[in-house]
Amino acid sequence: MADAILTVNHLNKSYRHQPVLRDVSFECAQGHIVGLVGANGAGKTTIMKAVLGLIKADGDIRITGTTMQFDHHPILTVVGALIEYPSSYPYMSGWDNLRLFADGLDAQARISTVVSALNMSSYIHQKARHYSLGMKQKLGVALAFLNKPQLVILDEPMNGLDPQGTKELRDFILKEKQAGVTFLISSHILSELQKLADDLVVIDHGRIIKKTTMTALLATTDHFLVITTDHDGQAKTILTTAGYQVVAGPIVKVHLAPADQVADVLSVLTSHGIAVTDVQHADADLESTILKLLAVTSA
Numbered sequence: 403m404a405d406a407i408l409t410v411n412h413l414n415k416s417y418r419h420q421p422v423l424r425d426v427s428f429e430c431a432q433g434h435i436v437g438l439v440g441a442n443g444a445g446k447t448t449i450m451k452a453v454l455g456l457i458k459a460d461g462d463i464r465i466t467g468t469t470m471q472f473d474h475h476p477i478l479t480v481v482g483a484l485i486e487y488p489s490s491y492p493y494m495s496g497w498d499n500l501r502l503f504a505d506g507l508d509a510q511a512r513i514s515t516v517v518s519a520l521n522m523s524s525y526i527h528q529k530a531r532h533y534s535l536g537m538k539q540k541l542g543v544a545l546a547f548l549n550k551p552q553l554v555i556l557d558e559p560m561n562g563l564d565p566q567g568t569k570e571l572r573d574f575i576l577k578e579k580q581a582g583v584t585f586l587i588s589s590h591i592l593s594e595l596q597k598l599a600d601d602l603v604v605i606d607h608g609r610i611i612k613k614t615t616m617t618a619l620l621a622t623t624d625h626f627l628v629i630t631t632d633h634d635g636q637a638k639t640i641l642t643t644a645g646y647q648v649v650a651g652p653i654v655k656v657h658l659a660p661a662d663q664v665a666d667v668l669s670v671l672t673s674h675g676i677a678v679t680d681v682q683h684a685d686a687d688l689e690s691t692i693l694k695l696l697a698v699t700s701a
C-alpha cells in the first residue's frame with residue numbers, strides 16, 4: 403500500500419458520557435480517495451472534526467506522519483477541508499472570499515484555476531449573499547482546494563449541486579487525485595461515491611464495521627438476471643417453483659447464486675412453453691450493498 407497521508411488510531415469520543423466514536427482506526431493512503439459511509443449520526447462528521455483539531459478526542463491522529471495535537475496543529479497547512487455547511491462573507495464577492503484565504507505569489511492563478519475547474523466564472527464577482535445553495539457549496543469546495551493541499555477532507559461535498567455541478571466537482575476531484583492529492587470524503591449519495599472512492603470505511607454507531615476497497619466490495623455484490631417474456635406472471639411462478647429467488651416487483655428479476663447458470667434459468671422457462679424475448683444482467687450497486695451490510699450488522 404502507498405504511504406499513509408492520514409492515520410487515525412484508536413479514536414474515541416463521547417458527548418456527555420455518550421460514546422459517539424468507539425475505537426476508530428483507519429488510514430488514507432497517498433493518492434487514494436477514501437469514502438466514509440454511514441447512516442445519519444454514525445459519527446462521520448465527528449471523525450472529520452477530530453482529524454482537523456476542531457474537537458478534542460482521545461486517540462492518535464497523524465497527517466503525513468506528524469501527530470495532530472488539539473492545541474497545536476501547524477500540519478493543517480497541508481490540509482483543505484469543507485465540513486458541514488460552507489460559510490462565506492456575504493457582502494464580499496466569491497472571488498474576494500477566496501482571495502482572503504489564498505497564500506503566496508501565485509494566489510491569483512490558483513484562484514483562477516479552481517474557479518474555472520468548478521465553472522464558477524459567471525458569478526464569482528457577485529456578492530456571496532446572492533449565491534444559491536449550490537453556488538455557496540462550490541465556493542466552500544473551492545476554498546478547500548485553494549492552497550494546494552495534500553489531503554482534502556470533504557463532508558457531503560455534493561450537497562445542493564445540480565447534475566452538472568456534481569460532474570464538474572467529480573472530474574475536479576479525480577484530476578486532483580491523479581496529481582497525488584489524498585481525499586477523505588463522506589457522502590450519502592452512494593452512487594456518486596461509487597464513481598469516486600478507491601477505499602471505503604463503513605461506520606455504524608461510532609464503530610467501524612468494514613474497511614475495504616471499492617473493487618473488493620463490489621465483487622461481493624449480488625447479481626441478477628432481468629428476463630422479458632411473453633407471460634411474466636407465469637414465468638415468476640415457474641421460476642419460484644423451480645427454486646430460484648425471484649425479486650418482488652413488476653419485472654421478472656432473478657437472483658443469480660454463484661452456482662446458477664443463465665442457460666439453466668432460461669431452459670426452465672422455455673421447457674414450460676414461455677417465450678423469452680430479452681435477457682439482461684443487473685448487478686447490485688454500492689447503495690444496496692452498504693444497506694445490506696448495515697442490516698446484517700444491526701440484526
Ligand SMILES: Nc1ncnc2c1ncn2[C@@H]1O[C@H](COP(=O)(O)OP(=O)(O)OP(=O)(O)O)[C@@H](O)[C@H]1O
Binds near residue numbers: 441
Ligand atoms: N456537539 C455535540 N453534542 C452532543 N452530541 C453530538 C454533538 N455533535 C455530534 N453529536 C452526536 O454525535 C453523533 C455523531 O454525529 P455526527 O455528526 O458525527 O454524525 P454523522 O455520521 O456525520 O451524521 P450525518 O450523516 O447526519 O451528518 C450523533 O449521535 C450526534 O447527535
